[in-house]
Amino acid sequence: MTDKPFTLRIPFPGFQPSRTDNHITRHLSDLEGRFMDTETYEQMLEEEDVMLYEVYEVRRPEIAGEMLFGIDIIHPGKVGDEFFMTKGHYHEMLETSELYYCLQGEGFMVMETPEGDTAVEKLFPNSVIYVPPRWAHRTVCTGQNEDLVNFYIYPANAGQNYGTLEQFGFRKIIVERNNRIEIIDNPNIKHRS
Amino acid sequence: MTDKPFTLRIPFPGFQPSRTDNHITRHLSDLEGRFMDTETYEQMLEEEDVMLYEVYEVRRPEIAGEMLFGIDIIHPGKVGDEFFMTKGHYHEMLETSELYYCLQGEGFMVMETPEGDTAVEKLFPNSVIYVPPRWAHRTVCTGQNEDLVNFYIYPANAGQNYGTLEQFGFRKIIVERNNRIEIIDNPNIKHRS
Numbered sequence: 001m002t003d004k005p006f007t008l009r010i011p012f013p014g015f016q017p018s019r020t021d022n023h024i025t026r027h028l029s030d031l032e033g034r035f036m037d038t039e040t041y042e043q044m045l046e047e048e049d050v051m052l053y054e055v056y057e058v059r060r061p062e063i064a065g066e067m068l069f070g071i072d073i074i075h076p077g078k079v080g081d082e083f084f085m086t087k088g089h090y091h092e093m094l095e096t097s098e099l100y101y102c103l104q105g106e107g108f109m110v111m112e113t114p115e116g117d118t119a120v121e122k123l124f125p126n127s128v129i130y131v132p133p134r135w136a137h138r139t140v141c142t143g144q145n146e147d148l149v150n151f152y153i154y155p156a157n158a159g160q161n162y163g164t165l166e167q168f169g170f171r172k173i174i175v176e177r178n179n180r181i182e183i184i185d186n187p188n189i190k191h192r193s
Numbered sequence: 194m195t196d197k198p199f200t201l202r203i204p205f206p207g208f209q210p211s212r213t214d215n216h217i218t219r220h221l222s223d224l225e226g227r228f229m230d231t232e233t234y235e236q237m238l239e240e241e242d243v244m245l246y247e248v249y250e251v252r253r254p255e256i257a258g259e260m261l262f263g264i265d266i267i268h269p270g271k272v273g274d275e276f277f278m279t280k281g282h283y284h285e286m287l288e289t290s291e292l293y294y295c296l297q298g299e300g301f302m303v304m305e306t307p308e309g310d311t312a313v314e315k316l317f318p319n320s321v322i323y324v325p326p327r328w329a330h331r332t333v334c335t336g337q338n339e340d341l342v343n344f345y346i347y348p349a350n351a352g353q354n355y356g357t358l359e360q361f362g363f364r365k366i367i368v369e370r371n372n373r374i375e376i377i378d379n380p381n382i383k384h385r386s
Contacts, residue, residue, distance in 0.1 A: 003325050003326075003327070004310075004312060004325070005302070005304050005312045005314055005322060005323060005324050005325060005328055005330075006314070006322070006323055007314045007315065007320050007321065007322050007323075008320070008321045008323075009319060009320055009321075010319040010320075010321060011319070012319060017321070058323070060290075060323075060325075064257060064288075064348075065286070065288040065289040065290060065326045065348060065351075066290050066325070066326065067260075067290050067292060067323075067346075067347075067348070069292060069321075069323075093258070095257075095258040096258040097253075097258060097259050097260050099260060099262060099346060101294060101344065109198070111198050117197075119197060119198045121198055121199070121200045122200065126202060126203040126204070126205060127200050127201070127202055127203075128200065128201045128202075128203060128210070128262075128344075129198060129199070129200050130198060130199055130200075130201075130251070130253075130260075130262075131198050132196050132197070132198060132253075132259070133196075133258045133259065134196070135198055137198075151294065151321075153260075153292060153346055154260075155257075155258060155260070155348060158258075
């Protein structure tokens with residue numbers, strides 16, 4: 001890993017950066033237990049383990065002062081009524097932020113804190129969402145046919161904690177009801193006692 | 194200052210974010226001593242103290258884990274042969290990075306380290322420049338009629354050190370010679386002994 005400054009190019013359309021250190025793909029099977037409609041989930045999985053999203057990461061040393069960044073692309077689609085989404089995570093170092101610059105598509109950033117605060121912000125081209133420290137975050141694509149594409153950046157020492165939300169679920173989910181996009185309470189949320 | 198997540202919109206064109214906590218403008222008089230051709234500088238200043246660049250800042254607590262970000266707009270023009278540019282700075286906390294996402298225009302990021310390494314990277318729409326820790330950085334607009342516009346982001350505890358470069362100058366400057374854009378050694382550089 002060099003310490004020299006460097007440039008990458010984000011092509012429109014396509015969005016695969018000219019420099020990528022890691023290409024992550026997440027399929028339906030990777031999000032087991034995260035969609036509300038488990039019956040439809042199992043049926044879909046039997047037919048095809050479709051790709052829900054992918055991430056092009058640029059890596060840097062994971063130390064304070066550095067930043068990690070890249071492109072995430074969430075594909076359009078639903079499991080039952082619920083739109084395709086990322087796993088979502090807290091940062092391992094809870095007191096670290098993240099910023100998203102939306103490049104294409106439409107969707108939502110679904111967020112919550114360990115204390116139970118929730119927030120949902122709309123993503124659209126040239127919107128910038130600042131996720132303050134302490135807020136878990138997940139992106140949801142609500143476009144009919146279009147990928148949701150975001151440039152993301154966060155402190156390189158943040159780390160990621162997927163376990164908490166895998167266990168408890170996000171408090172809010174994004175669904176389509178009567179041809180309308182709705183933000184509803186997650187019926188499967190496992191309340192902390 | 195709330196800790197809730199928030200969204201801002203970057204309008205195309207215009208680029209003034211829908212949320213701004215601080216609007217900085219820098220004029221010719223603010224960059225005294227920084228352009229090579231001091232005679233032309235003085236002549237221009239007598240006629241008009243033109244605006245060279247402006248910054249729309251979104252502020253956050255200046256602590257580790259948070260990030261500061263906004264839009265900077267460098268206007269087209271020259272002082273003699275030398276293109277309009279920002280003051281440029283080191284981070285006060287030297288071991289912190291910065292990232293620029295170019296939204297419009299053309300220009301260069303001019304960089305150097307305390308050890309005397311230099312780097313110059315081209316800025317163009319949808320280019321992303323990562324300035325690693327330790328690298329001072331300045332943006333230069335080389336467009337004929339078009340503003341150079343960048344989205345910038347850096348760790349909120351970085352701080353800024355303008356003094357070192359005000360005293361010594363950047364090692365490389367960007368000039369127009371025979372209708373060509375050239376990167377040359379700064380003839381006025383004050384070498385560290």
